[in-house]
Amino acid sequence: MAPSSKPAAAVDPEAVLSHTFPEVSFAYDERDVALYALGVGACGADAVDEKELHFVYHRDGQPHIKALPSFASLFPNKNSNGLGFVNVPGLNFDASLLLHGQQYIEIYKAIPSRTNAVNKVKVAGLHDKGKATILELETTTYVKDSGEVLCMNRSTIYLRGAGGFSDSSRPYSYASYPADQVSRVSIPNLAPSAVYEDQTRQSQALLYRLSGDYNPLHSDPMVAQVAGFTRPILHGLCSLGFATRAVIKKFCNGDPTAVKSIFGRFLLHVYPGETLVTEMWLEGQRVLYQTKVKERNRAVLSGYVLLKHIPSSL
Numbered sequence: 223m224a225p226s227s228k229p230a231a232a233v234d235p236e237a238v239l240s241h242t243f244p245e246v247s248f249a250y251d252e253r254d255v256a257l258y259a260l261g262v263g264a265c266g267a268d269a270v271d272e273k274e275l276h277f278v279y280h281r282d283g284q285p286h287i288k289a290l291p292s293f294a295s296l297f298p299n300k301n302s303n304g305l306g307f308v309n310v311p312g313l314n315f316d317a318s319l320l321l322h323g324q325q326y327i328e329i330y331k332a333i334p335s336r337t338n339a340v341n342k343v344k345v346a347g348l349h350d351k352g353k354a355t356i357l358e359l360e361t362t363t364y365v366k367d368s369g370e371v372l373c374m375n376r377s378t379i380y381l382r383g384a385g386g387f388s389d390s391s392r393p394y395s396y397a398s399y400p401a402d403q404v405s406r407v408s409i410p411n412l413a414p415s416a417v418y419e420d421q422t423r424q425s426q427a428l429l430y431r432l433s434g435d436y437n438p439l440h441s442d443p444m445v446a447q448v449a450g451f452t453r454p455i456l457h458g459l460c461s462l463g464f465a466t467r468a469v470i471k472k473f474c475n476g477d478p479t480a481v482k483s484i485f486g487r488f489l490l491h492v493y494p495g496e497t498l499v500t501e502m503w504l505e506g507q508r509v510l511y512q513t514k515v516k517e518r519n520r521a522v523l524s525g526y527v528l529l530k531h532i533p534s535s536l
């Protein structure tokens with residue numbers, strides 16, 4: 223290479239956008255649904271909580287257990303343990319520095335408590351932020367036998383240190399979806415309509431990982447240190463599960479089928495053991511929320527949950 227040549231860019235957008243992912247088949251059952259619910263704190267403060275017990279136990283038997291809508295956020299993990307994008311040609315990054323940035327989930331059909339399913343995955347966005355690259359992957363999940371569409375997850379992955387690949391002065395930015403679907407929510411300057419406090423356990427990430435996200439960032443102190451944290455951090459989707467539970471509890475009377483879509487932006491890491499305080503505001507059929515860590519008084523997550531209808535009791 224001539225000394226004046228530019229080093230190869232870390233990201234080749236054409237190669238990334240033209241990548242096709244293999245379809246992935248998977249199955250789950252009520253045990254997975256209940257394990258997930260425990261992983262996001264269901265019945266954590268009250269083992270007979272009448273608005274949550276049906277997520278982990280049912281007197282009439284396992285088939286009657288209900289899936290939390292955020293259980294759907296696990297489906298992209300089936301694509302090579304969630305890291306199917308690590309080997310995308312044209313996408314070079316340090317995997318130890320990646321963080322989950324945002325998650326958007328559309329639910330088209332009540333999430334069954336057991337099914338055989340298929341994931342179809344595509345790149346939905348790619349953005350050069352200079353110090354980072356943002357990759358967005360869309361995973362659409364179908365019921366295997368009927369072909370019905372169950373849900374769609376759009377996962378935003380923040381790749382620290384992998385930006386700066388744009389040629390021109392205008393940073394590269396591509397998205398295949400309307401911007402307002404996943405824009406950062408503005409938190410109202412009003413007292414919240416509801417507040418819910420949850421204590422995460424020291425072992426929260428160790429329990430949550432058994433639902434299928436085995437990234438050692440959440441369990442291994444050395445890996446966490448390399449990534450810049452004093453100890454393993456909580457999975458972003460675990461915090462999102464806590465926030466979704468808070469909304470279902472406060473606005474849906476425990477009914478998981480009332481939820482149409484969920485959006486969350488991860489603002490700051492959470493350490494297992496910290497207390498999550500979720501403030502919620504009802505705006506039309508959307509519940510805007512912001513989750514703070516009580517011990518550090520810092521906002522760690524914000525977003526919205528769109529409901530099919532507002533329960534008449536509100």
Ligand SMILES: CCCCCCC/C=C/C(=O)SCCNC(=O)CCNC(=O)[C@H](O)C(C)(C)COP(=O)(O)OP(=O)(O)OC[C@H]1O[C@@H](n2cnc3c(N)ncnc32)[C@H](O)[C@@H]1OP(=O)(O)O
Pocket residue numbers: 298299304305320321322323324351356359377378379380437455456457458459487488489490491492
């Ligand atoms: C199939 C998919 C599976 C994915 C699994 C991935 C593995 C899972 C890992 C985890 O769960 S990690 C734990 C959860 N996540 C976190 O804890 C991250 C918390 N957030 C942060 O630490 C920070 O917000 C950040 C992501 C490091 C960004 O902070 P930074 O200070 O670097 O950003 P800014 O200077 O404010 O903004 C730069 C640029 O980027 C945009 N942006 C910022 N934050 C996010 C975000 N969370 N999501 C998306 N985009 C983000 C921001 O808007 C700026 O862009 P412009 O506005 O300038 O265009």
